[in-house]
Amino acid sequence: MTIDKPREECAVFGVFNTQDAAAHCVLGLHALQHRGQEASGIVSTDGKDFFQRLAFGRVGDQFNKGSVIDHLVGTAAIGHNRYSTSGSKQNYANIQPLIAELETGGLALAHNGNLTNARELRTKLVRRGCLFRTSMDTEAVIHLIAVSEGETLHDKIVDALSRVEGAYSMVLLTEDALIGVRDPLGVRPLVLGQLEGSWILASETCAFDIIGAEFVRDIEPGEMVTITADGVQSSRPFGNSQPSRFCIFEYVYFSRPDSFIQGRHVYDTRKRMGEELAYAETHDIDVVVPVPDSGVPASLGYAQALGCPFELGIIRNHYVGRTFIEPTDEIRHLGVKLKHNANRTVLKGKKVALVDDSIVRGTTLRKVASMIRDAGAKEIHIRISCPQWIATCHYGVDTPKSSELIATTHTLEQMPEHFNVESVQYLGIDALYRAVGETGRSAPSPQYCDACFTGEYPVQPEETDDPIVQVHTLSA
Numbered sequence: 174m175t176i177d178k179p180r181e182e183c184a185v186f187g188v189f190n191t192q193d194a195a196a197h198c199v200l201g202l203h204a205l206q207h208r209g210q211e212a213s214g215i216v217s218t219d220g221k222d223f224f225q226r227l228a229f230g231r232v233g234d235q236f237n238k239g240s241v242i243d244h245l246v247g248t249a250a251i252g253h254n255r256y257s258t259s260g261s262k263q264n265y266a267n268i269q270p271l272i273a274e275l276e277t278g279g280l281a282l283a284h285n286g287n288l289t290n291a292r293e294l295r296t297k298l299v300r301r302g303c304l305f306r307t308s309m310d311t312e313a314v315i316h317l318i319a320v321s322e323g324e325t326l327h328d329k330i331v332d333a334l335s336r337v338e339g340a341y342s343m344v345l346l347t348e349d350a351l352i353g354v355r356d357p358l359g360v361r362p363l364v365l366g367q368l369e370g371s372w373i374l375a376s377e378t379c380a381f382d383i384i385g386a387e388f389v390r391d392i393e394p395g396e397m398v399t400i401t402a403d404g405v406q407s408s409r410p411f412g413n414s415q416p417s418r419f420c421i422f423e424y425v426y427f428s429r430p431d432s433f434i435q436g437r438h439v440y441d442t443r444k445r446m447g448e449e450l451a452y453a454e455t456h457d458i459d460v461v462v463p464v465p466d467s468g469v470p471a472s473l474g475y476a477q478a479l480g481c482p483f484e485l486g487i488i489r490n491h492y493v494g495r496t497f498i499e500p501t502d503e504i505r506h507l508g509v510k511l512k513h514n515a516n517r518t519v520l521k522g523k524k525v526a527l528v529d530d531s532i533v534r535g536t537t538l539r540k541v542a543s544m545i546r547d548a549g550a551k552e553i554h555i556r557i558s559c560p561q562w563i564a565t566c567h568y569g570v571d572t573p574k575s576s577e578l579i580a581t582t583h584t585l586e587q588m589p590e591h592f593n594v595e596s597v598q599y600l601g602i603d604a605l606y607r608a609v610g611e612t613g614r615s616a617p618s619p620q621y622c623d624a625c626f627t628g629e630y631p632v633q634p635e636e637t638d639d640p641i642v643q644v645h646t647l648s649a
């Protein structure tokens with residue numbers, strides 16, 4: 174069954190100076206599972222050697238045995254949850270963290286984001302004799318570090334990153350240091366936490382809660398922190414000149430609602446998106462129904478601002494697993510009913526506002542709307558708590574081609590007929606900015622990356638058709 178949502182990118186986690194490094198890493202990755210479910214990996218170090226475990230599948234299934242934790246020896250570790258946005262999914266070598274032996278010693282690296290000049294870098298590095306073992310953009314960074322003529326590892330990393338473009342939040346592990354770095358625009362998140370004497374880096378603050386760590390601060394755009402036995406050292410190797418362009422869609426959908434980003438509670442910002450939708454409402458609404466679970470916070474804000482009842486008009490079956498096998502064509506066509514069912518008693522004869530956080534292709538929402546109609550709703554009004562997706566993301570989010578997006582195949586006026594509903598409304602771009610605490614989108618210098626809604630890319634995507642050799646490995 175396909176889920177009609179942009180796919181989360183990836184998660185990174187790192188911990189330094191604790192006897193429970195591997196266990197904390199497992200728990201942190203578990204809390205960050207929503208950012209990638211395809212594969213996970215952990216690399217730990219005891220200050221001399223490195224220990225690695227990589228696996229396809231979810232953290233809870235693959236890192237749940239004491240023997241796995243026992244194998245990951247040491248007081249520092251980094252981990253990664255993967256949803257592939259770059260490179261072949263089937264390639265075991267594409268599971269991060271990557272690890273290499275350099276002139277300066279061992280180095281493990283985990284990356285969230287997407288490098289927009291990766292192919293150009295790869296071509297140049299291959300010409301120089303670098304042997305790539307993966308099809309990921311991330312590997313180019315390891316090679317750039319390896320071939321750099323910088324004197325120290327810090328110099329080599331800075332030299333390497335000064336050659337890459339695009340979005341990256343990375344955690345790196347050496348025998349004696351944990352390093353975290355964000356790209357100069359700060360497109361993807363990275364936060365610093367502390368637990369007693371240990372330091373933690375993570376994609377989101379929800380990873381701190383699970384191990385009882387305290388949030389310290391966001392790693393700033395363009396900042397590199399080096400954590401050693403002497404504490405945390407911060408540097409700004411790329412200067413401070415560029416304004417931040419954090420991904421605004423992290424607030425809409427990617428981040429967990431209980432996380433804080435840039436001091437803002439994600440759940441609260443999603444409720445405010447719903448409130449902004451309500452301020453623009455022109456129809457009579459009897460009942461507000463979320464698309465589970467993505468539409469719930471915005472629905473609550475919308476219902477409270479309108480003074481309308483909020484009801485669970487669609488019930489989600491939480492037990493549809495990844496391995497569910499649709500046994501016959503007759504069953505397969507039921508599609509969305511495997512996962513959702515209409516709750517007739519709250520829908521019959523009502524004017525229903527059906528709220529979700531985003532539409533990509535619109536396939537699932539069309540089926541959900543039809544289900545609500547069949548349950549006897551008098552009117553259906555689709556309300557979406559972000560602007561229309563009109564462009565592909567090039568910064569680490571897996572989205573369809575622009576030509577497959579509902580907002581490019583249908584005008585707003587055509588959508589009610591397409592979905593067989595009375596009306597469709599999206600949140601405006603200025604209202605989205607207000608919901609995240611700004612006064613509006615200040616063109617030509619918006620405070621966030623919003624390219625998927627505006628088509629204005631803060632870093633121009635690479636235009637190349639150079640093929641990358643894909644390796645498809647048969648895994649158990």
Ligand code: SF4
Binds near residue numbers: 565570622
């Ligand atoms: S294009 Fe959209 S999803 Fe991608 S980084 Fe920018 S705001 Fe986020």
